[in-house]
C-alpha cells in the first residue's frame with residue numbers, strides 16, 4: 001500500500017483519468033475525496049471504491065468557483081482531519097480554436113476551469129500542507145502544456161500556465177516538504193471530447209499530428225504515473241512536468 005491512510009482530494013474524479021486515479025489511490029489505502037461538477041459519475045466512483053473495501057466521499061464542485069473549491073478542501077479536513085495529496089485534474093477542451101477565432105466565453109471558461117481551479121485549490125491547500133509538515137500536489141497538465149500545436153489557443157495557454165504554477169509552487173514550498181508536479185498526458189481514451197463544435201482546419205491539422213502518436217493510453221496508465229508522484233517513491237521529484245505519451249513528444 002503506497003498511500004496508506006493518506007487523505008487525497010481528486011478533481012474531475014467522475015470520469016476518465018480522475019476516476020482512474022481515485023480508484024487506484026483508494027486501492028492503495030488512501031482516503032479519497034472525489035470531486036466533480038457532474039454528480040452522477042461521481043456517485044458511481046464512490047460506490048465502486050466502497051464496494052472494493054476502500055474509503056471515499058464525494059463532493060460536487062465547480063472548480064471555477066472559489067467557494068466550491070474551498071469547500072472541497074474543507075470537506076477533506078472535516079471528514080478525515082488532514083490533506084496529504086491534492087490532484088487538480090478536472091479540465092475541459094477549447095474546440096481547438098486558434099486565437100483569431102476564440103471568443104471571450106471560450107477563453108474565460110477554459111481558463112476558469114483549467115487554470116483558476118488549480119490556483120484556488122493550491123492557494124487553499126498549500127498552507128495546510130506546510131502546517132502539517134508536507135504534502136503532494138499533482139496537476140494534470142497536458143502535452144499541450146509543452147507544445148504549441150496540439151490544441152487550441154485557450155487550452156494550450158491554460159496548460160502552459162498550469163505547468164508554470166506547478167514549478168513556482170515546487171520552487172517556493174519545496175523547503176516546507178511540499179512537492180508539486182504536473183503530468184503531461186498524450187492521447188488518453190476518455191470522454192473529454194473537443195469541448196463543442198470544433199474548428200475544422202485546426203482539427204484536420206491536429207489529426208495529422210495525432211497520427212504520429214504511437215498509441216492511445218488507457219486512463220489507468222496515467223493513474224499509475226499519478227500514484228508514483230503521490231507516493232514516497234517520488235520523494236525527491238519536485239517541479240517536473242512528467243510526459244506520459246508513449247513516445248509522441250519524442251518524435
Ligand SMILES: NC(=O)c1ccc[n+]([C@@H]2O[C@H](COP(=O)([O-])OP(=O)(O)OC[C@H]3O[C@@H](n4cnc5c(N)ncnc54)[C@H](O)[C@@H]3O)[C@@H](O)[C@H]2O)c1
Pocket residue numbers: 011012013014015016017018035036037038041061062063064089090091092113140141142143184185186187188189190191192193
Ligand atoms: N484525454 C486526453 O487525451 C488528455 C490528454 C492530456 C491531458 N488531459 C487532461 O486530463 C484531465 C482529465 O481529463 P479526461 O481526459 O479524464 O476527461 P474527462 O472528460 O473524462 O474527465 C474530466 C472530468 O472533469 C470534470 N469537470 C469538467 N469541468 C469541471 C468543473 N468546472 N469542475 C469540476 N469538474 C469538472 C468533468 O465532469 C469530468 O468528470 C483534464 O485536465 C485534461 O485536460 C486529457
